[in-house]
Amino acid sequence: MQLAGVDLWASVQRCPPRPVRNPRRRPLARGPARDRPSRHRVAGMPLAKPYDEDRLDDGLPQPAAPVLKVRDTTAQFGAVTVSRRSFEPLRLWRAAEHPVDPGLEETCQLLVPLAGSLQVIWAEGHATPGVGDLLVHDMTHVLAARFRAPERGLMFEAALVDVPRSLVSLPAHQVGAMLGSIMPATRGIGALLASVVTGLAENPDSYRPADGPRLGMVVLDLVSALFAHAIETSPALPASNRDALILRVQAFVQEHLRDPGLSPRSLAVQHHISTSYLHRLFQDQGITVGGYIRAQRLDRARRDLADPALRAVPIHSIAAKWGFSHAADFSRAFRREYGVSPRDFRREAIRTAPR
Incomplete structure (x- = not known):
């Protein structure tokens, strides 16, 4: 998952606590501090002051460990990038001053939570997918993201696939209509796509290099089929x-x-x-x-x-x-x-x- 051109799934560093400058701003979520994830910032990512505490600062205690634990398996299959990643509970948000990588505008990301859940916030709204869901989104519009583990002491885990929007076999406006939507990953085409992506991410070394472009085309065809099916049948996207x-x-x-x-x-x-x-x-x-x-x-x-x-x-x-x-x-x-x-x-x- 990328935000403003920086790989948010890379190792991250914890920010020092900061005072609340604007108490009128409501945090993303409330509840006992022990149930909420710690605040982090991406190593090397220019966040305001060093992060935007006016948008999100709930006074969470900072754990002693200096670096977030992350496990990452990423492989390229032709034009498609498939990943499986897990890490401790985490919050990330974009500083207003940080420019957006223009290359991200050409990419569509599909994310399947395997353990835990997440909340993604755009200017237009938000989505909260969990296990059994498939999230379709565009990182250029993400303002903040929060990742929750299934239980205390465990990690959030997800399978992801990044596809060039131009290679999806649908008109651009129909691909755009899918962004921000949540679809089932337990039945139909969504289940088939989730299974293929998870399998590719788990065992990328099981395939010959020459298999990569062909398998990438399979993923692209499944994404196109999933979007077309959703446009035809989803009540949330009436066609x-x-x-x-x-x-x-x-x-x-x-x-x-x-x-x-x-x-x-x-x-x-x-x-x-x-x-x-x-x-x-x-x-x-x-x-x-x-x-x-x-x-x-x-x-x-x-x-x-x-x-x-x-x-x-x-x-x-x-x-x-x-x-x-x-x-x-x-x-x-x-x-x-x-x-x-x-x-x-x-x-x-x-x-x-x-x-």
Whole structure:
């Protein structure tokens, strides 16, 4: 979990007690001090005075240990980062003067508590997930976070996955609508995703380096499926008939990318709507029907070109597999999309692939 570009899960140092400067500000939670976590600040993180006691200062006693105990397992699977982390009860909050890392705006984090619970606060609201939940959030908007252990003397534990928002197979505004939501991690797609992420984080050394990109794609597909399912079914995120139809059309496209005859007309016929209405639906998403089909085909072809196991498969065969009838058309479309020819992309991807 990152806040303002700093890894909050790294080792942290306890802050010295500070007097309450503004008693009118209410602390995040109340109760006996022995039941509440100690205050901490991230080592090296520039917090105001050294932390913002105007926002949060409840006079908690400071334990004697100088450094927080943290256990961390993190692994990279292609574009996806998977982690399993545990640490003592902790509070963190952002100093107003600390800049936000622009790179975090492109990342979506999904967090599954395995032991304990947490409270995350944004300007727009807050969420309090526990064991059995899955939290979707964006670290650029987090103002404060509090992590609780299940019992005194134990540690908070969670599995996390960071995914590039641009690689989720949904329009950007639909991905944005998921941020701040809590979904079940004990049933349906949420349970499947939580199981995969936890398994990858527990035993990252069980997989060959070449497996990483493929497993990362599996995680991305599960995240996309989870979001699409939530948009269609969650009462907390009511989807209009237009949004639901868009998702059905996109799902159909994903299943039929290999069909060279896939086109706006065939999609319209399949979904019993006019071609002009189909174009209007996609126009509202800022894309065209043909552009969406082409982008998905190119993405699948790009995955195959980057796979060392498929290095012997001719490029024109990969193009045909994903619905490109003419190799020259595929090459031009690939260069426009990625700025490099399919041949050069494959050469560089295989050269830099883990061995």
